[in-house]
Amino acid sequence: MTSFSHLQKVTIGHITQNQPIKLVDYDPSWPELFQLEREKITEAMDEKALQIEHVGSTAIPHLCAKPIIDMLLLVPDPSKESTYVPQLEKVGYVLRIREPASEGHRMFIGNKNQLHIHVYGPKSEEARDLVLFRDWLRINQADRLKYQALKEQLAQRSWQTVQDYADAEGPVITEIKQRAREHIADVWNQ
Numbered sequence: 603m604t605s606f607s608h609l610q611k612v613t614i615g616h617i618t619q620n621q622p623i624k625l626v627d628y629d630p631s632w633p634e635l636f637q638l639e640r641e642k643i644t645e646a647m648d649e650k651a652l653q654i655e656h657v658g659s660t661a662i663p664h665l666c667a668k669p670i671i672d673m674l675l676l677v678p679d680p681s682k683e684s685t686y687v688p689q690l691e692k693v694g695y696v697l698r699i700r701e702p703a704s705e706g707h708r709m710f711i712g713n714k715n716q717l718h719i720h721v722y723g724p725k726s727e728e729a730r731d732l733v734l735f736r737d738w739l740r741i742n743q744a745d746r747l748k749y750q751a752l753k754e755q756l757a758q759r760s761w762q763t764v765q766d767y768a769d770a771e772g773p774v775i776t777e778i779k780q781r782a783r784e785h786i787a788d789v790w791n792q
Contacts (some may be wrong), residue, residue, distance in 0.1 A: 623757040680706030738782035
């Protein structure tokens, strides 16, 4: 569990507390919204954007989600903020999270907080896991339904922060990622 004091250390600005979790049905316009933001980032970042992916629940058809587009942006070195932060800020994104101890993770918000850009380096295990989880839930209905049921159950509860809700999803996400890794290993070993 992420402690509130840790959130205070890594968050730039105010931490919203006791906000209800709002889930909505999958919206087929989410990939288009991602693509528009991707183009904006690509233009702003030039060659510094090594990879840009649509991740999180809005990237998984048929899955309910908080209506926030999560994006993964890989840069050569997240700790060298001067190489990408000004470019992202210039096109309207705001640096909100700085977690050097978590593979250099940075998070920006945009579009009135309807967009999160998660920045990692090219060798980040967390970045690989975000893509693995997305790809697995796109093809595995049983795990997608299991994850959706958990999300709906957790959204009914009150949480001090959205991070507390995300942390509560953690054990099931870990279990699903392990199944995805095992599946990949089985495929490679055939």
